[in-house]
Amino acid sequence: MTATAQLRLVTPTEARAPLVPDAQIINLTIESDEKLLLTVVDAAHRLGIGRTLMYELLDAGEIASVHIGRLHKVPVEALQDFIERRRDAARGA
Structure with a gap:
């Protein structure tokens, strides 16, 4: 836009x-820079966590990611889904 x-x-x-x-x-x-895919570092920055924790969440399957060639990318929707799941878990759903 x-x-x-x-x-x-x-x-x-x-x-x-x-x-x-x-x-x-x-x-x-x-x-506005509305990227659909973020780097791991950019995704971690958006969540306010470190790169290492972000890789741990990716490896555990907590956050979905895609590989494009050698690049490891995180869809913006995957971050939103992760946050929603965390909210639901905190509510006891």
Whole structure:
């Protein structure tokens, strides 16, 4: 998803000008990075845990992952599923 916004830069002055000149307009494009697959380190960072614990959870099958060539990737949905399972277990479901 890409969004474009216009920002007006205004410098403080003694007297307020009624209009900001167009020369002070900056067009800013913001792109959100919505990856479907994360690296193990990125997935651990999102969960707020260390890389080693993340690998332990992956090896134990607690969090699903996929291999693409030599790369070990974690689907974003796998993190959401893991959190939901942990919540359900904490509720006693």
